Amino acid sequence: MNHDQHSTFEPGMPPGFESLDRSSRLPSVLIVEDQQAIAELLLDVLNDSGFDAKRAPSAVEAAALARQMKADVVLLDVMMPDRNGWDVLKDLRADETTIDTPVIIVSAVYDRAGLHALPAGGPIRFAAKPFDIADLVATVTELTS
Amino acid sequence: MEDTILSLPDNGPIAFDLIDVSVIAVPNIAFLLRTQAARIVANWALRVATLPAFRAMPELALDDVQRHIPEVLDMALIAIATSDPTMDPGPLERATDLARSHGRDRLLDDFTIGDVMAEFSALRREIWSAIWRVVTETPSSIQFLQELSVRVGETFDAISTAAAEAWVDAYAVGAID
Numbered sequence: 581m582n583h584d585q586h587s588t589f590e591p592g593m594p595p596g597f598e599s600l601d602r603s604s605r606l607p608s609v610l611i612v613e614d615q616q617a618i619a620e621l622l623l624d625v626l627n628d629s630g631f632d633a634k635r636a637p638s639a640v641e642a643a644a645l646a647r648q649m650k651a652d653v654v655l656l657d658v659m660m661p662d663r664n665g666w667d668v669l670k671d672l673r674a675d676e677t678t679i680d681t682p683v684i685i686v687s688a689v690y691d692r693a694g695l696h697a698l699p700a701g702g703p704i705r706f707a708a709k710p711f712d713i714a715d716l717v718a719t720v721t722e723l724t725s
Numbered sequence: 726m727e728d729t730i731l732s733l734p735d736n737g738p739i740a741f742d743l744i745d746v747s748v749i750a751v752p753n754i755a756f757l758l759r760t761q762a763a764r765i766v767a768n769w770a771l772r773v774a775t776l777p778a779f780r781a782m783p784e785l786a787l788d789d790v791q792r793h794i795p796e797v798l799d800m801a802l803i804a805i806a807t808s809d810p811t812m813d814p815g816p817l818e819r820a821t822d823l824a825r826s827h828g829r830d831r832l833l834d835d836f837t838i839g840d841v842m843a844e845f846s847a848l849r850r851e852i853w854s855a856i857w858r859v860v861t862e863t864p865s866s867i868q869f870l871q872e873l874s875v876r877v878g879e880t881f882d883a884i885s886t887a888a889a890e891a892w893v894d895a896y897a898v899g900a901i902d
């Protein structure tokens with residue numbers, strides 16, 4: 581049996597992150613958020629709104645996962661304990677697979693330190709916390725259509 | 726007219742237009758807000774998540790952040806819609822009972838009474854945000870908005886007070902231990 585012929589599983593991917601044929605799958609969103617409750621909320625809302633949303637287990641793994649799952653949009657918190665969101669953004673822009681991936685920076689007013697030196701690449705949007713959940717869904721829709 | 730379309734759990738797709746308040750009464754707007762409950766609660770959760778007490782507990786699950794809030798909101802909106810709360814005190818009593826449970830549980834979660842007050846303040850704010858999404862302020866809407874403001878104010882004063890009193894009562898009997 582040829583396991584390679586129809587398999588969509590890529591070795592090394594965490595469960596749930598298996599990549600599918602881009603032409604037939606739902607738009608994918610990678611959520612990089614340290615607060616469990618916010619991540620759950622975003623997952624619920626985005627998955628119910630027709631997206632394939634996944635949460636990165638940590639900010640450290642975020643850029644690699646965005647590359648592996650070929651994320652259509654990355655939702656990126658800024659203030660995280662293991663890695664700053666601005667550094668994750670630099671990683672995304674430094675990789676040719678994710679350099680053009682749209683990123684939504686989820687940030688409170690007081691932590692917009694990285695705004696002055698945004699790396700070149702795909703579109704970047706900002707969602708200032710607290711934001712309206714419907715506006716966020718509309719922004720993700722716009723970036724994936 | 727502006728259309729807003731939202732797809733959220735439980736409610737399904739929601740579409741609504743700005744409302745001419747000269748042809749709508751407070752009970753109608755309260756029931757209309759119930760169709761936005763999922764959005765109100767989601768925005769509330771996003772708002773309270775930025776509070777220092779919640780940021781200090783990043784592992785807190787969504788259910789633990791929300792606790793009784795979805796039910797409190799539902800009962801509060803029914804209470805606001807009730808034409809005469811003295812004739813039908815049930816919804817407000819149910820809302821304040823749930824708020825008391827919320828206040829007691831928050832003490833066990835190690836939240837301060839200030840955190841509890843901030844939660845209910847955020848909920849009141851999200852209700853007004855929802856109101857402004859569907860109501861335009863015009864000269865003809867002033868009386869309606871005044872009546873609505875009184876209803877929302879009285880309802881949320883009662884709810885916030887109940888939650889705060891329950892927190893204090895639980896603290897007094899040593900529930901924090």
